[in-house]
Amino acid sequence: MDLNTFCRELPKIELHAHLNGSLSRSTMLQLQRYLADFGVSDKSNAFLDEFQIGSGDRRNLSDCFQVFNIAHSLTSTQDTLAMATALTLKEFEDDGCCYIELRSTPRDTPHMTSRQYIETLIETLNTANTNLSIISCLIISINRGRLPSEGDGIADLAIEYHKKYPNLVVGIELSGNPTVGKFQDFVPALQRAREAGLKVTLHCGEISNPEEVSDMLMFKADRIGHGICIHPNYGGNESTWNLLCNYQIPVEVCLTSNINTKSILQYSSHHFKELYGANIPIILCTDDKGVFATSLSQEYSICAETFGLDASKLARLSLKACDYIFMTDKRKILREKILNFINKNEL
Numbered sequence: 438m439d440l441n442t443f444c445r446e447l448p449k450i451e452l453h454a455h456l457n458g459s460l461s462r463s464t465m466l467q468l469q470r471y472l473a474d475f476g477v478s479d480k481s482n483a484f485l486d487e488f489q490i491g492s493g494d495r496r497n498l499s500d501c502f503q504v505f506n507i508a509h510s511l512t513s514t515q516d517t518l519a520m521a522t523a524l525t526l527k528e529f530e531d532d533g534c535c536y537i538e539l540r541s542t543p544r545d546t547p548h549m550t551s552r553q554y555i556e557t558l559i560e561t562l563n564t565a566n567t568n569l570s571i572i573s574c575l576i577i578s579i580n581r582g583r584l585p586s587e588g589d590g591i592a593d594l595a596i597e598y599h600k601k602y603p604n605l606v607v608g609i610e611l612s613g614n615p616t617v618g619k620f621q622d623f624v625p626a627l628q629r630a631r632e633a634g635l636k637v638t639l640h641c642g643e644i645s646n647p648e649e650v651s652d653m654l655m656f657k658a659d660r661i662g663h664g665i666c667i668h669p670n671y672g673g674n675e676s677t678w679n680l681l682c683n684y685q686i687p688v689e690v691c692l693t694s695n696i697n698t699k700s701i702l703q704y705s706s707h708h709f710k711e712l713y714g715a716n717i718p719i720i721l722c723t724d725d726k727g728v729f730a731t732s733l734s735q736e737y738s739i740c741a742e743t744f745g746l747d748a749s750k751l752a753r754l755s756l757k758a759c760d761y762i763f764m765t766d767k768r769k770i771l772r773e774k775i776l777n778f779i780n781k782n783e784l
């Protein structure tokens with residue numbers, strides 16, 4: 438079996454996927470047609486070609502926050518949000534993903550409230566869990582670029598829906614443009630959500646800011662996303678690196694995202710090497726598969742080729758990811774599924 442086929446067939450766990458960054462071109466075209474049929478105007482038409490940020494693109498991390506508006510104009514109604522979610526989950530399943538924690542930022546649009554946004558996602562995930570083999574659940578996102586009071590409102594909704602659907606609304610996270618807003622302003626909302634039983638993951642160290650990275654690591658989130666500027670060679674310092682090594686916080690690693698946003702110059706100099714070498718738990722993820730034109734199986738292939746991981750090591754990376762999922766009662770069944778694959782392929 439060649440590497441790409443192996444990576445597609447390997448049952449995989451996706452823990453860092455933003456819904457509105459994950460839309461494929463085909464999904465976006467379907468949403469466009471649907472909105473046009475119903476006479477809803479969207480601004481995406483002229484900009485669809487600008488949605489993808491490939492490796493040769495001149496745009497950087499800050500620019501990439503503009504492109505999400507293109508997806509947002511397509512997911513502004515309950516119908517298109519549901520379609521976008523269902524189509525995206527199916528694409529992850531087709532790529533050999535057996536479990537996904539999809540994340541998204543609830544927002545008011547001219548056609549729905551934040552509450553309706555969450556309800557639409559819950560309903561769609563529930564349906565997907567009966568119709569598809571992939572197991573799906575939801576992490577609610579707070580955008581650090583918005584007011585802390587908005588974060589409070591989102592935390593309230595996350596807590597309310599976690600109580601109603603504890604097996605579906607499993608976590609809360611902080612994302613958005615890292616050059617805007619302060620982590621500390623969102624701590625009360627995140628802390629409240631954590632006390633109500635939600636797991637927490639934070640975008641941490643996408644840009645160099647050792648003080649904020651220290652605060653985030655000391656918050657002891659259940660996982661962190663990216664974790665670029667933590668090691669001293671990557672814009673962190675000894676103290677931030679020691680904190681991560683001591684706390685062993687699992688890192689959601691998004692290789693292609695970091696390359697295409699120019700946070701990292703080439704795959705071979707990605708901090709995966711340092712994290713892996715220090716035995717920090719790693720979960721390979723896509724981040725925004727639509728924007729960065731990737732897939733989870735492609736991320737596994739790139740990882741194998743760049744860092745020389747053989748099939749057995751790759752499969753064990755996927756197996757280990759089960760330990761860090763937020764739907765804790767699914768750990769056993771997912772481990773068994775991946776172990777079956779390992780045994781069948783004599784890895």
Ligand code: 6MZ
Nearest residue numbers: 455456457458505540541542578580612613
């Ligand atoms: C930080 C990111 C991100 O929530 O509307 N988002 N935040 N760093 C990244 N690295 C590239 N990629 C995506 O999906 C889009 C939103 O996810 C966050 C941003 O807040 C973006 O607006 P949802 O489904």
